[in-house]
Amino acid sequence: MAITVTSLVGEEIKSILPDLARLRIIVFRDWPYLYDGTIEYEEKYLAKLAAAKGAVCVVARDGDMVVGASTAAPMVEHAxxxxxxxxxxxxxxxxxxxxxxxxxxxxHRGHGIGNAFFDQREAHARKLGGFTYSTFCRVVRPDDHPLKPKDYRPLDPFWKKRGYAPVDGLVASYAWKDIDQNEETEHLMQFWVRTL
Structure with a gap:
């Protein structure tokens, strides 16, 4: 694999939005998100990202094909x-x-791209300056959920190795439509935090 990982900022982010929408729909359809996404929703959601001051989109390409992407922005610019x-x-x-x-x-997993995503987003935060914390969140699902794959391995060890830890009580609620539901439902999102 000839994989390259680069950071896009400002107007450059707009060029990657169709690929990012496609990847979000594909990847988040799987456990644990089970997201039944649409291009219409993605276009609205990602337009906010593209307009966010201080945003970055880290893009992984295999040759010319976009195979992964990772985003970040100051929290004040987010939902x-x-x-x-x-x-x-x-x-x-x-x-x-x-x-x-x-x-x-x-x-394309297992080739260090996940680390590159975090490296470049954290480097962008340090370059912007003024940030004490880096955070992300993940959906909370019950262990006995009927759609949970038997061979699922959570990313917790990877995140902990990067210095992140879940913070008790730091939980948000966000709505989307699951692949096995007829309408949107609320989902708990646990935040993980590290100091920069």
Whole structure:
């Protein structure tokens, strides 16, 4: 594999949005997100990312093909649902850098791209300056969920190795439509945090 990983900022991000939408729909359809995504929703959601001051999109390519992408932006530029738990817990939102999705095709996992995604997003936060914390969140699902694959391995060890840890009580709620549901439902999202 001739994989390259590069960071896009500002207007450059717009060029990758169709690929990012495609990857989000493919990757998040799997456990644990079970997201039944649409291009229409993705276009709206990602337009906000592209307009966010200080945003970055880290892109993995295999030759010319986009096989993965990872986003981040200052928390003050992200959804209110995600900022609220931090405000309630006494964090200064101006000091929190939010790492959004990391989506990577299964065919390209296990080659260090996940580390590159975190490396470049954290480096971007340090370059912007003023951030004390880096954070991301993951969906909370019950262990006995009927759609959980028997061979599922959570990414917790990887995240802990990167210095992140879940923070008790730092939980948001976000709605989307699951692949086995007829309408959107709320999902709990647990935040993991590390100091930069």
């Amino acid at each position: 209110d649902e995600f900022a609220e738990p931090f405000e309630n817990a006494g964090y200064d939102l101006d000091k929190v850098f939010y790492c959004g999705e990391s989506v990577l095709l299964t065919s």
